[in-house]
Amino acid sequence: MSLSPTPSQTVGPFFHIGLPAPATTELVSPDHAGAVRIVGVVFDGNGEPVSDALLEIWQANSAGRYSHPEDPRDEIPREHGFKGFGRCATDAEGRFEFVTVKPGPVPGPDSRMQAPHIDVSVFARGLLKRLVTRVYFPDEAKANDADPVLSMIRDPEVRATLVAREEDGALRFDIHLQGERETAFFSV
Amino acid sequence: MSLIGYRRDDAEVDPPYLYPDYVATRTRAPKRPLVPLPHTLSEITGPVYGHEDVGELDHDLTRQHDGEPAGERMILHGRVVDGDKRPVRNTLIELWQANSAGRYRHEVDAHPAPLDPNFSGAGRCLTDDEGHYRFITVKPGAYPWRNHPNAWRAAHIHLSLFGTAFATRLVTQMYFPGDPLFFQDPIFLAVREERHRRRLISEFDLDNTVPEWALAYRFDIVLRGREATPMEA
Numbered sequence: 001m002s003l004s005p006t007p008s009q010t011v012g013p014f015f016h017i018g019l020p021a022p023a024t025t026e027l028v029s030p031d032h033a034g035a036v037r038i039v040g041v042v043f044d045g046n047g048e049p050v051s052d053a054l055l056e057i058w059q060a061n062s063a064g065r066y067s068h069p070e071d072p073r074d075e076i077p078r079e080h081g082f083k084g085f086g087r088c089a090t091d092a093e094g095r096f097e098f099v100t101v102k103p104g105p106v107p108g109p110d111s112r113m114q115a116p117h118i119d120v121s122v123f124a125r126g127l128l129k130r131l132v133t134r135v136y137f138p139d140e141a142k143a144n145d146a147d148p149v150l151s152m153i154r155d156p157e158v159r160a161t162l163v164a165r166e167e168d169g170a171l172r173f174d175i176h177l178q179g180e181r182e183t184a185f186f187s188v
Numbered sequence: 189m190s191l192i193g194y195r196r197d198d199a200e201v202d203p204p205y206l207y208p209d210y211v212a213t214r215t216r217a218p219k220r221p222l223v224p225l226p227h228t229l230s231e232i233t234g235p236v237y238g239h240e241d242v243g244e245l246d247h248d249l250t251r252q253h254d255g256e257p258a259g260e261r262m263i264l265h266g267r268v269v270d271g272d273k274r275p276v277r278n279t280l281i282e283l284w285q286a287n288s289a290g291r292y293r294h295e296v297d298a299h300p301a302p303l304d305p306n307f308s309g310a311g312r313c314l315t316d317d318e319g320h321y322r323f324i325t326v327k328p329g330a331y332p333w334r335n336h337p338n339a340w341r342a343a344h345i346h347l348s349l350f351g352t353a354f355a356t357r358l359v360t361q362m363y364f365p366g367d368p369l370f371f372q373d374p375i376f377l378a379v380r381e382e383r384h385r386r387r388l389i390s391e392f393d394l395d396n397t398v399p400e401w402a403l404a405y406r407f408d409i410v411l412r413g414r415e416a417t418p419m420e421a
Contacts, residue, residue, distance in 0.1 A: 002271045003410045005198045006387050007379045009361035010210075011346065014292040018284025018310045018346055045215040052296075058234060058354045068233035070191075070353075085235035108228045109419070119230050119354050126212025128203035128378050130357065132225065152223055177216045185218050186225035187199070188355050 008129040013052045015123065016089055025088040027059075027100040034062060034101045037170035038135060041094040042122065045178030049094025053124035055175075057086045057098060057135075059117075064104025076104075102137055108148045115143035115150065122175060132186045135173050136163045158184050190418040193227030194355040195271060198412055201387075203378035210374040211335050227355055227419070234353040237280040237314060247313035249283075249325040257307035259288025259326035263396060263404040264362070268319045268349065271413025275319030276356075282312045282348040283323055290329030290343075299331050324402065330369055342369040342376055351411040362407045363389045 011019070028035050038057075042050040060066045065076040067084050084103075088096040100118070108114035115136055122131040136144050144150055144163060153159040161183045164171035175183050205217035225231065245251050250261060264283075268276040286292045286309065289301040293309050307326065315321045330343045344361040351357065363376060367389075370376055379385045387410075396404035 002195075002197075002413050003269070003273060004201050004384070004387075005271060005412050006201075006358065006360055006409045007384050008198070008202045008358060009346075009379075009388065010375060011348075011359050012361075012375075013296055014284065014286075014294040015346065017292065017294055017308065018282050019348055020310075045219075048215075050216070056357075058230070060230070066229060066233040068236055068353075070233055071229060083235060106229050109226045114228060114230070117230065121354075121357060123359060124216060126210070126216035128205060128207060128210070128213065128375070130359065131205075131218065149225065149228070158220070178218055182218055182220055184220075185222050187196070187222040188225050188227075188231060 010125060010128050011054060011123040013125040015054055019054060019087065025086055025098050027082065027084065027086045027098065030099050032101065035099055036102055037097060037099050038118075038164060038173055039095065039097045039170045040173040040175060042090050042096065042124070042175045043094065043177065043179075047179065049090070050124055050177065051090055051092050051094055053090045053094070053096075053122060055088050055090070055096050056121040056123070057100070058119045059084045059100065060103040060106050062101045062104055064106050066106070105143065110148065112146070112148045113143075115140050115147040117147075117149070122177070131177070132188045133175065133183050134162050134186070135171075137171070138163055138165055153184055191227065191229060191232055192418045193232060193415045194353065194412045195415055196412075197271065201379070201381070201384040203380070207374060207378040209336075210378055231355045232353045234356065235350055237278065237350070239314065241280065242312055242314055247311055247323050249307065249309065249311045249323065252308050253306040255306045257287065257304050257326050259304075261324070261402040262327050263322065263324055263398065263402050264345065264390070264407060265320065265322040265393075265396060265404065266407040266409060268315050268321060268409045268411065270351075270411050275315070275317065276351055276411055277315055277317050277319060279315050279352070280312060280350050281315065281321050282310075283325075283345060284310045285325065285345040286328040286331055288326045288329050290331035301329070301331065327364070335374065339372065340369050342367045342373045347409070349409060349411065356411045358409070358411055360409070361388060364405065365389055365392055
């Protein structure tokens with residue numbers, strides 16, 4: 001007989017004291033070749049910025065390899081020092097920022113390749129359980145169109161909430177927790 | 189490539205996103221149904237930590253300053269297993285809490301209770317090969333919040349776990365047996381079924397108290413188990 005999981009609870013407003021290091025907002029140094037800045041604002045259903053949210057990102061390296069023992073593809077090299085995990089709390093204006101690299105493609109359902117993407121967890125006061133979304137890249141239109149996960153979202157406007165847009169040399173990815181521009185969220 | 193995904197049995201135990209008694213959920217819960225994400229390589233992998241990430245005294249919140257914190261010293265320990273009772277090894281647990289007076293060392297905590305110069309309220313540790321973990325801390329106090337008139341949070345300790353994959357990430361709160369504040373705490377009550385709420389309450393553990401030094405509470409944590417059959421990926 002299997003055990004049912006321990007229920008989730010909110011991180012509350014004081015998570016900053018417990019969820020800092022060893023994570024970082026810079027997965028690579030800003031002067032690393034191919035470094036990209038991903039910036040955004042988290043908004044609530046009233047369109048107000050959320051100043052007490054925490055984002056965590058998880059991604060493969062630029063060649064598409066995960067730094068994890070269950071990625072069996074030894075033919076794709078790991079990159080020394082690249083763990084693929086980042087964490088950033090939003091500031092008073094709801095802003096967050098990561099510096100990372102665009103991940104390479106990784107396999108998805110039915111042996112179809114997935115477009116480059118970053119998995120994102122959103123935690124906040126008022127979220128009794130994390131929300132999960134994904135960041136896709138605007139310069140990958142063809143791969144995005146063929147992506148097996150993006151294709152599960154029928155409404156093109158909703159699908160578009162997962163594709164970052166280029167803005168001032170960075171990638172902008174706002175997260176709307178609720179409302180007309182609500183971001184597409186996944187159950188994992 | 190054939191991958192084994194994780195069971196989605198947390199859906200029946202977890203609180204809903206929208207729980208109007210917890211006022212902050214009203215503007216933060218998404219309204220559109222969530223899209224079921226297949227567990228691809230991206231979800232069955234996740235950050236890995238090692239002993240180099242955790243300091244020797246990170247698990248002991250009573251030894252982070254020159255003096256000892258005020259309050260009732262306690263040991264919090266337990267086992268982290270998956271839904272098939274297998275130990276979850278070497279997984280990072282992060283913990284944070286209020287001090288014994290119910291005050292967090294945090295700039296937005298305006299509760300007029302004293303800060304404790306000898307208590308930061310944060311710790312971390314890795315589970316061992318059997319999934320065991322152990323913290324030494326002081327029992328946190330209850331504290332008021334402004335969710336509804338005369339609202340008080342039941343005393344609790346926040347715990348964050350990664351498990352083996354992106355799909356097993358869990359942030360939860362541990363409560364104390366017999367707390368008189370449960371009935372009015374919507375964060376606790378948002379877990380709809382009583383049998384699942386009980387899972388958030390630690391057990392007083394006389395066997396693991398240290399005589400003449402500290403009480404002990406046991407809190408076992410279950411992360412999601414794996415599917416029985418692989419999916420083609």
